[in-house]
Amino acid sequence: MSEEIGPLQKFLRGRGMRKLRRDRMALAALSVIGLYLLIALSVMAGVLDNADVFDRVGPDNVAGFWGTQDGERRLDHHQLRIERVERAAKTTDPTKSLAEFRLGGLRASAGTPEEVLGRVEEAWRALDAVAAYDELDVSPEVGPLFEELDAKVAALYEEPAGFAGFVQSLRMSLGTDRQGRSILFRALYSTKVAVQIGVVASLISVLLGTLLGAAAGYFGGWVDHAVVWLYSTFSSIPWIVLLMVLAAMFRGGALDGTLIPVYAAFCMSFWISPCRVVRGEVMKLKELEYVQAASAIGFGRVRILLKHVVPNTAHLMFINFSLLFIGAIKAEVILSFLGLGVKNEPSWGVMINQAKAEVLNGFFWQIGTATALMVVLVLAFNILSDALQDAFDPKHV
Amino acid sequence: MSATATEPILQVRNLSTCFKTDLGVVTAVDDVSFDLHAGETLGIVGESGCGKTVTSKSIMRLLPSHLSFQKPESQVLFGGQNLCTASEEEMRRVRGDKIAMIFQEPMTSLNPVFKIGWQLDEALRYHTDLDRAGRRARAVEMLRLVEMPEPERRVDEYPHQLSGGMRQRVMIAMALCCEPDILIADEPTTALDVTIQAQILDLMNGLKEKLDTAIVLITHDLGVVAQVCDRVMVMYAGRVIESAGVHEVFHSPRHPYTQALLESIPKSGAREHGKRLPTIPGIVPSLTELPHGCRFQDRCAYKEERCVESEPALETSGGRSHRCHFPLGGER
Numbered sequence: 001m002s003e004e005i006g007p008l009q010k011f012l013r014g015r016g017m018r019k020l021r022r023d024r025m026a027l028a029a030l031s032v033i034g035l036y037l038l039i040a041l042s043v044m045a046g047v048l049d050n051a052d053v054f055d056r057v058g059p060d061n062v063a064g065f066w067g068t069q070d071g072e073r074r075l076d077h078h079q080l081r082i083e084r085v086e087r088a089a090k091t092t093d094p095t096k097s098l099a100e101f102r103l104g105g106l107r108a109s110a111g112t113p114e115e116v117l118g119r120v121e122e123a124w125r126a127l128d129a130v131a132a133y134d135e136l137d138v139s140p141e142v143g144p145l146f147e148e149l150d151a152k153v154a155a156l157y158e159e160p161a162g163f164a165g166f167v168q169s170l171r172m173s174l175g176t177d178r179q180g181r182s183i184l185f186r187a188l189y190s191t192k193v194a195v196q197i198g199v200v201a202s203l204i205s206v207l208l209g210t211l212l213g214a215a216a217g218y219f220g221g222w223v224d225h226a227v228v229w230l231y232s233t234f235s236s237i238p239w240i241v242l243l244m245v246l247a248a249m250f251r252g253g254a255l256d257g258t259l260i261p262v263y264a265a266f267c268m269s270f271w272i273s274p275c276r277v278v279r280g281e282v283m284k285l286k287e288l289e290y291v292q293a294a295s296a297i298g299f300g301r302v303r304i305l306l307k308h309v310v311p312n313t314a315h316l317m318f319i320n321f322s323l324l325f326i327g328a329i330k331a332e333v334i335l336s337f338l339g340l341g342v343k344n345e346p347s348w349g350v351m352i353n354q355a356k357a358e359v360l361n362g363f364f365w366q367i368g369t370a371t372a373l374m375v376v377l378v379l380a381f382n383i384l385s386d387a388l389q390d391a392f393d394p395k396h397v
Numbered sequence: 398m399s400a401t402a403t404e405p406i407l408q409v410r411n412l413s414t415c416f417k418t419d420l421g422v423v424t425a426v427d428d429v430s431f432d433l434h435a436g437e438t439l440g441i442v443g444e445s446g447c448g449k450t451v452t453s454k455s456i457m458r459l460l461p462s463h464l465s466f467q468k469p470e471s472q473v474l475f476g477g478q479n480l481c482t483a484s485e486e487e488m489r490r491v492r493g494d495k496i497a498m499i500f501q502e503p504m505t506s507l508n509p510v511f512k513i514g515w516q517l518d519e520a521l522r523y524h525t526d527l528d529r530a531g532r533r534a535r536a537v538e539m540l541r542l543v544e545m546p547e548p549e550r551r552v553d554e555y556p557h558q559l560s561g562g563m564r565q566r567v568m569i570a571m572a573l574c575c576e577p578d579i580l581i582a583d584e585p586t587t588a589l590d591v592t593i594q595a596q597i598l599d600l601m602n603g604l605k606e607k608l609d610t611a612i613v614l615i616t617h618d619l620g621v622v623a624q625v626c627d628r629v630m631v632m633y634a635g636r637v638i639e640s641a642g643v644h645e646v647f648h649s650p651r652h653p654y655t656q657a658l659l660e661s662i663p664k665s666g667a668r669e670h671g672k673r674l675p676t677i678p679g680i681v682p683s684l685t686e687l688p689h690g691c692r693f694q695d696r697c698a699y700k701e702e703r704c705v706e707s708e709p710a711l712e713t714s715g716g717r718s719h720r721c722h723f724p725l726g727g728e729r
Contacts, residue, residue, distance in 0.1 A: 220463075289505045290506050292459065293499075297519075298489045298490065299519075312510055
């Protein structure tokens with residue numbers, strides 16, 4: 001009696017999956033990768049909009065986490081918040097500009113422009129009272145004055161409720177960068193950029209490399225010579241140089257500022273390693289009898305190559321994909337750090353580049369966040385690749 | 398010799414296949430001619446490297462075209478067509494559909510990543526107009542024909558789930574699923590153990606009668622030849638050196654090489670006990686340095702001056718032929 005089960009269930013119940021399920025590290029790595037993918041997908045779905053990533057939410061270089069700010073920083077923060085509302089209330093069309101007003105997701109509280117200006121005035125007075133003290137963190141009298149100021153400024157803004165309130169509390173949790181933008185949200189947005197570059201670049205490279213390598217290995221002759229010449233030539237060009245050339249080529253064109261030059265440079269240099277491996281494997285496979293048997297059945301050469309030989313290189317495609325995925329993410333960070341990679345969008349490399357100057361002043365929040373997110377992803381991927389190798393390698397007991 | 402009355406379905410005439418090597422052009426199959434009749438089993442016998450496999454692959458045109466070529470006088474006449482000059486397109490219609498082939502190594506003859514049902518299905522899809530359900534039914538039927546246990550379940554299994562003998566059965570099923578006129582079996586039992594060998598040979602014999610397929614059986618095992626063949630062609634260093642009915646070859650071999658091959662078969666019985674098994678001294682000459690005269694001279698027990706001076710021609714008489722100046726069983 002054979003039980004009817006589909007191929008997916010068979011795969012899930014198989015020996016490889018059982019071993020994988022027993023491996024705690026692998027499961028942890030898998031959930032971390034899943035989390036990153038979830039973040040990337042929700043960013044793509046528009047959970048973070050441009051305002052979250054590009055607009056000022058507070059003063060420059062605010063340190064992360066709640067309550068670690070000294071009096072000066074708190075004063076700066078309040079000053080910025082009062083100034084912003086005041087500016088909106090003093091435009092030519094104050095009703096409209098107050099309705100459209102946002103500061104990092106916060107709205108101005110309801111009221112006519114006159115009422116708002118009145119509240120602004122009170123807030124300024126409370127601020128001046130605090131600012132009169134020189135030693136904000138030492139003087140005991142400042143405490144109640146600060147509470148007064150907190151209340152006045154809070155009155156200027158609508159208190160966000162529910163989920164919006166939670167998002168608001170996250171916004172400043174890892175501090176702000178030099179332009180007062182939320183580090184956490186920029187780093188999360190960068191996850192999307194990293195995953196996007198990793199998937200696109202490694203997918204195209206693996207497909208391109210597999211096709212060229214398979215054709216070279218299978219047909220031999222001049223096809224082989226051409227492909228080998230092509231990859232020898234390309235592998236002799238360092239990819240950073242290649243990218244600089246491409247960046248110069250695309251400058252001013254329609255694709256300038258998009259990710260296309262990055263993809264192009266990565267694919268041009270990354271297709272080589274799958275191509276080499278697949279070419280060698282196909283040279284071995286084409287001598288096997290099932291390939292000869294396929295031609296004895298009368299199939300054409302292209303059909304045999306695509307339907308009989310290439311599926312047998314699937315394991316190489318998977319391995320190369322996971323290697324190139326990590327490679328692409330790291331390369332993107334390096335390129336963006338050099339200012340050659342991602343433009344007009346935050347990315348971990350861009351963040352690290354911007355953090356250069358801050359780090360010297362002891363402000364580590366930006367570089368720390370970007371680096372930590374990158375390291376965790378790369379580490380999780382490495383652990384997972386290792387575990388997959390252990391679980392699915394037939395020679396491994 | 399009932400088969401000779403009808404027109405042969407395959408006529409090979411003066412087939413010569415050459416390889417381009419670093420040492421120059423080498424003729425691996427030299428002037429081979431034979432006929433094959435419907436329902437007949439022809440055994441091609443010889444040591445390794447004597448051109449058996451190249452002959453069969455030349456008929457199917459499966460040799461790499463940039464490394465090999467056939468001499469212009471070569472003819473493989475099949476169904477009113479000369480396969481040596483047919484286009485690749487025409488060859489693809491012949492392969493699998495009209496002439497099928499099975500290979501020596503059952504372990505690597507099936508694609509490991511596809512279910513055997515898929516592999517049978519693909520051949521049928523390529524050569525027949527059957528619909529999906531029809532092809533599956535035919536695949537199961539073919540598996541049943543080759544005596545595969547539980548064919549309905551086996552079609553959904555992968556090659557690694559089958560034993561060597563079962564894989565060879567699948568290969569035979571694949572080769573026969575389009576009902577070819579000719580089946581070329583290149584050492585189909587060499588990689589199998591003896592009991593499975595016997596089963597596979599019985600199977601091929603039975604199928605030949607059921608489907609009226611002509612079989613070209615390539616082997617170096619004379620025991621296999623005795624079991625299934627109607628006629629035998631012995632090859633040596635690319636040449637046909639003897640060709641005769643199976644009974645004649647075993648009872649009155651004409652060529653010393655054939656005789657030596659027969660003597661080197663282990664025999665059972667008390668009389669043979671304790672004796673050394675006779676072997677043929679020396680090795681097959683390299684195709685790049687063939688001796689002048691008879692190609693077997695260096696290993697021949699009956700060598701004379703004439704053998705060095707000129708190579709004997711293939712002499713045909715009474716339905717059998719041999720290539721020797723001093724044939725055995727004649728006046729000597």
